[in-house]
Amino acid sequence: xxxxxxxxxxxxxxxxxxxxxxxxxxxxxxxxxxxxxxxxxxxxxxxxxxxxxxxxxxxxxxxxxxxxxxxxxxxxxxxxxxxxxxxxxxxxxxxxxxxxxxxxxxxxxxxxxxxxxxxxxxxxxxxxxxxxxxxxxxxxxxxxxxxxxxxxxxxxxxxxxxxxxxxxxxxxxxxxxxxxxxxxxxxxxxxxxxxxxxxxxxxxxxxxxxxxxxxxxxxxxxxxxxxxxxxxxxxxxxxxxxxxxxxxxxxxxxxxxxxxxxxxxxx
Numbered sequence: 703x704x705x706x707x708x709x710x711x712x713x714x715x716x717x718x719x720x721x722x723x724x725x726x727x728x729x730x731x732x733x734x735x736x737x738x739x740x741x742x743x744x745x746x747x748x749x750x751x752x753x754x755x756x757x758x759x760x761x762x763x764x765x766x767x768x769x770x771x772x773x774x775x776x777x778x779x780x781x782x783x784x785x786x787x788x789x790x791x792x793x794x795x796x797x798x799x800x801x802x803x804x805x806x807x808x809x810x811x812x813x814x815x816x817x818x819x820x821x822x823x824x825x826x827x828x829x830x831x832x833x834x835x836x837x838x839x840x841x842x843x844x845x846x847x848x849x850x851x852x853x854x855x856x857x858x859x860x861x862x863x864x865x866x867x868x869x870x871x872x873x874x875x876x877x878x879x880x881x882x883x884x885x886x887x888x889x890x891x892x893x894x895x896x897x898x899x900x901x902x903x904x905x906x907x908x909x910x911x912x913x914x915x916x917x918x919x920x921x922x923x924x925x926x927x928x929x930x931x932x933x934x935x936x937x938x939x940x941x942x943x944x945x946x947x948x949x950x951x952x953x954x955x956x957x958x959x960x961x962x963x964x965x966x967x968x969x
Contacts, residue, residue, distance in 0.1 A: 732943075738936035751937035761919070761938065768918040771833070771908070772901035775840040776848075776894055782841070783848040783893065788882075791856035802853060805846050816843070821911055836912035840901060848893035855889030856882070888957045895953050899946050 742748040755761055790802050808816060820842055821835070829835050863885065867877040905921035919942060926935030 735936045735939055735943075738932045739940045741933050741936075743933070748933075751933040752941070754934055755937050755941050761922070764917055764919045764922055767916075768902055768920075771837060771840070771916070771918060772898050775837050775844070775901060776898045778837070779841045779845055779848050779897060780890070780894065783845060784852055784886075784890070787849050787853040787856055787889075790853055791859075802850075805849055809846055813843070817907060817910055824911075831911055831916075832913045833916050836908045836916045839907045839911040840897075840904065843904070843907060844897040844900065847896040851892035851896065852886060852889040855886045859885055891953045891957045895950055899949065902942060902946065 739751055740747055740749065742750065786805075817839055820839055824830075824835050824838065829838070859882070863881050864877055867881045872880065902918060903920035903923075905918050905924055908916050908918050909921060919938070923935050923939050923942070926932075926938065
């Protein structure tokens with residue numbers, strides 16, 4: 703009797719609610735987008751929506767604009783987040799988690815309230831709506847998502863590698879560039895992915911803090927759905943999803959290669 707109960711209540715059963723939620727809120731919506739992407743106004747099968755995606759010059763312009771904003775925002779955020787994470791993971795800060803918590807607390811506040819507060823602050827110091835304000839807003843909103851993966855990797859890093867580097871005669875700068883930085887690449891890649899990819903669809907920040915010229919591709923997709931152009935909007939969404947997946951796969955490949963590096967015997 704006990705053996706039968708043990709077979710019924712297997713640990714894999716706890717994954718069933720997650721699978722159901724994934725199917726209902728992820729798989730089904732993606733399937734609907736794909737269906738609408740190949741559907742014409744009369745309900746027939748068509749590829750015209752995808753042709754329109756690749757022939758409309760405004761899509762290329764907005765995609766390049768999105769890449770520019772995402773690249774600048776991610777680069778600046780990374781330049782700020784890495785030194786901050788490095789300090790928080792070093793002594794004596796690594797023993798006081800409250801310092802890392804200070805960077806997470808703003809995430810508990812409503813997103814819109816934070817953006818409105820930042821917009822008011824920037825207007826006081828003379829920064830009006832435009833590219834600069836939009837980039838600052840993106841950095842402010844996504845900063846914890848870049849900081850935390852890097853901080854986690856640096857905090858959990860095997861300190862014996864650093865000690866071995868010093869024993870072999872490397873100074874602090876050499877140890878950082880030859881040991882710490884390469885070992886923290888997975889956290890850097892994770893942080894970049896968590897910021898660079900969502901910027902494609904984070905049109906609310908650029909809409910609130912940018913100008914008419916500061917637009918991301920997600921804003922056009924939202925406008926297409928708002929005006930009931932579901933086929934065109936779904937096709938554009940699907941193409942953007944493929945681009946995001948390709949970038950994520952490249953990031954995963956780099957991370958996997960980096961994780962294997964210390965095991966290969968190379969210093």
